[in-house]
Amino acid sequence: MNLKAVTGLVVAGLAFVGTAVADTAPADVVWEDDVMVTASLTGAPGSAEAGVEVLTQRSQGNCVACHEVSALPNVQFQGNVGPALDGVASRWTEAELRGILVDAKHMFPETRMPAFYRTTGFIRAGDEYTGRAANPETFGPLLSAQQIEDTLAYLMTLTD
Numbered sequence: 001m002n003l004k005a006v007t008g009l010v011v012a013g014l015a016f017v018g019t020a021v022a023d024t025a026p027a028d029v030v031w032e033d034d035v036m037v038t039a040s041l042t043g044a045p046g047s048a049e050a051g052v053e054v055l056t057q058r059s060q061g062n063c064v065a066c067h068e069v070s071a072l073p074n075v076q077f078q079g080n081v082g083p084a085l086d087g088v089a090s091r092w093t094e095a096e097l098r099g100i101l102v103d104a105k106h107m108f109p110e111t112r113m114p115a116f117y118r119t120t121g122f123i124r125a126g127d128e129y130t131g132r133a134a135n136p137e138t139f140g141p142l143l144s145a146q147q148i149e150d151t152l153a154y155l156m157t158l159t160d
């Protein structure tokens with residue numbers, strides 16, 4: 001992304017300060033060509049720093065359970081179920097990466113990667129890690145719109 005685009009995003013983000021902008025709900029995510037999600041789920045850019053927390057905290061995305069990230073050498077016990085995320089922003093566009101985070105099954109139909117921002121279409125709605133059935137009153141996505149955008153902001157720093 002060039003500087004002008006970044007500045008544009010920052011300005012767009014500032015324009016929203018003070019207005020309560022509702023996050024895009026999982027069911028309202030707009031897909032392009034079935035694999036890309038172009039619009040920010042929060043209406044603003046995320047924080048790469050907060051994204052590191054999502055990637056590494058077990059209570060959040062815990063992406064490192066399945067993916068290695070060489071840029072985070074202090075994080076122990078990184079997994080290799082999925083490909084290393086090194087250089088991922090050189091392989092995929094921002095819209096494709098947002099799509100992979102929202103629901104990786106759009107890009108990789110057979111994948112074991114959890115759908116992090118989806119609440120419908122499960123055979124039995126429940127927690128993907130524990131297998132417990134969901135309480136329909138409280139069932140939400142694994143990550144919030146903000147956490148998705150923060151994770152994406154960090155992934156966009158991983159270029160070759």
Ligand code: HEC
Binds near residue numbers: 113
């Ligand atoms: C249970 C394991 C698992 C978890 C947890 C997981 N992934 Fe994945 N991910 C995979 C697998 C497996 C693939 C390879 C796609 C496929 O199945 O063909 C993948 C693919 C990807 C890709 C595409 C990589 C490439 O180079 O093509 C990205 C980006 C990605 N994951 C990001 C994440 C992020 C960010 C998180 C945490 C929010 C995460 N993943 C959590 C298993 C996982």
